[in-house]
Amino acid sequence: MNIFEFLGLPLNHRAEGKVTQLVKHYDEVPVSAKGGKSLAGQVKKDGVCSLTVVLENGDTRIFSRTGKEFTNTRGILDYIDDLHLPSGVYMGELWTPKSIASLEQVSGATNPNRVNPLGEDAIHIPRNLSMAFFDRVSIEQFKMGKCADSYIHRHSALLKCYHCNTHLRTDPLATATEVLPFCPVANEEEIDSLLLENVSNGEEGIVIRVLDANWEAGHKGWRVMKKVRGVDYDLVCIGYEEGTGKYTGKVANLLFKWKNGETIKAMLGKGWTHNMAQEMFDDIKASANTFGPLYPIGCIFQVYALEESSKGKLRLVKVGERRHDKTTPDV
Numbered sequence: 321m322n323i324f325e326f327l328g329l330p331l332n333h334r335a336e337g338k339v340t341q342l343v344k345h346y347d348e349v350p351v352s353a354k355g356g357k358s359l360a361g362q363v364k365k366d367g368v369c370s371l372t373v374v375l376e377n378g379d380t381r382i383f384s385r386t387g388k389e390f391t392n393t394r395g396i397l398d399y400i401d402d403l404h405l406p407s408g409v410y411m412g413e414l415w416t417p418k419s420i421a422s423l424e425q426v427s428g429a430t431n432p433n434r435v436n437p438l439g440e441d442a443i444h445i446p447r448n449l450s451m452a453f454f455d456r457v458s459i460e461q462f463k464m465g466k467c468a469d470s471y472i473h474r475h476s477a478l479l480k481c482y483h484c485n486t487h488l489r490t491d492p493l494a495t496a497t498e499v500l501p502f503c504p505v506a507n508e509e510e511i512d513s514l515l516l517e518n519v520s521n522g523e524e525g526i527v528i529r530v531l532d533a534n535w536e537a538g539h540k541g542w543r544v545m546k547k548v549r550g551v552d553y554d555l556v557c558i559g560y561e562e563g564t565g566k567y568t569g570k571v572a573n574l575l576f577k578w579k580n581g582e583t584i585k586a587m588l589g590k591g592w593t594h595n596m597a598q599e600m601f602d603d604i605k606a607s608a609n610t611f612g613p614l615y616p617i618g619c620i621f622q623v624y625a626l627e628e629s630s631k632g633k634l635r636l637v638k639v640g641e642r643r644h645d646k647t648t649p650d651v
Contacts, residue, residue, distance in 0.1 A: 323387040326373060334465060336386040338538030340411065341369060341455075344529055346511070346545040348590060353542040354412060358531040360502040361514040364546055365452045366423050366524035367415025372400060372451065375459070376407045382414065382451075390414070390431035396449040397514060399496040406481050409462040412453040412500075418522070420448045422630050423430075453478060454500045454527070457535055465537035472531050475502065502529060511547065519549045524626075552624035552640065556649040557616045560604060561585065563597075570597040571604070574616055574639050576623055579632055579651055586623050589638030620646045 324333040346354075369385040380400055382393045396414070416426055421442070427436055429445040438445070456478040461467040467474065482499045505511045505528070515526050525548030533543040555576040563572035573585040588597055596614065603612025622640030629635060 321381070323371060323373060323381075323383040323389070325411055326375075326381055326383075326389075327459065329463060333463075334387075334537060338465070339387040340369075340385050340537055341544055342385075342538065342540035343383075343527065343544045343546045344540045344542075346547045349542050349545055354530070354545065357533075357542070359505050359511075360531050360534070361505045361511060362454060362500050362502040362527045362529060363518050363523050364525045364527045364548060365375055365413040365415045365500075366418070367413035367452070368427055370411060370412050370414040370422070370451065372410040372453075373459075374410065375409050378404075381403075383430055390430040390432055392429050392438065392446040393436045393449065395447045396451055396496060400451065403482065403497065404484075406484070408456050408458050409482065410453050410478070410481075411455040412451050412490045413607045415450055415452065416445060416448045421445045424629055424631070424633075426518050449496075451497045452500050453482065453498070455535070456481060461535070462537075467535040469534065470529075471529050471533040471535075471543075474535065475499075515547045524548050539614060548626055550624055550626060551628050551634070552622055554620050554643050554646050555584075555623045555649040555651055556620050557618065558583065560601075560616065562601065567597075569601055571600045571616070572597075574621065576621070577649070577651065578634075582632075584623075584637060586625075586637040586639045589624065589640055591641065592639065616642075617641075618650050 322331050323339065325331055342613070358619050370390070371383045371385065372380065373383065374380045380397055382397065384390060385423040391617050397585045414426070414430065425442060426435070426445060426449070429442050455471070455474055457467045457474065479499055485621070503514070505514060511526070511528060518526050525546060528545040528547065530543055536543065557574050558577050559573070559575035560571050561573040562568065563570045571588065573587050575585050578584045599612070600616060603615040604617070606612055620643040622643055624638055625634035626636040
């Protein structure tokens, strides 16, 4: 079921990319947009972004950030039901410790499109899911796609909702559900220190919030930002992909030689402009006569990602700087 159907609205009430508020990388948000604002840092759990909807009648479901209902969530729903939360849309991360399952396994077990039963290697995941709440809006505010209340106000209301029936809780709820706290950060040094602390504790990173920001569905920018752990490799480029539509005539992705003879593709990341993507494409097409300054094939680039999975896959891969100082790739 779609989240809007559950709320009695048309299936396409909002586009998939505008169901909820999105998070942008902190370094990609201009200083002019985030400077001078009251910021706070919050742990970023390595989980699946979730929308827990509680109706007035107590009916509760958990949906993905695109609005599709997760599968295999009955166990965590039982814990949430025991909280007797007031109606609303509770935003959080559905997660489990890495010692129990990887993010890829959690995502696969709860995939809204899953039709096959869980295999022996995954049947333990549903009973070990946890939910970390970080925001809440009312049903009507979610329907409208906006809430004028500041994040401080919304978080305070979330804590009140969460703790209003503490006496009804059973012991497992101490670990199955939580509300993530936040702490003010005054400058870049404090942000980086908080990031290092959380990554050292095995977390994905931190979320950086503007404390007086409202909530706006579909917004991706200064209201909510993130800094996360990462990995990077110096890899040799072996090909490219041209963009489509308005990106026709520009390089959309570069292809790189990866482990075990595999190939990975990565989009141009921070520092690469649309003009540079076009110049690179032009240099590729002109390579029969001359190698232009941005001709990429055979060159080594920094390729960075959120992490390398247990199966050797890179998540959220992007192309960094060209490594003019290197002649041998890492892989």
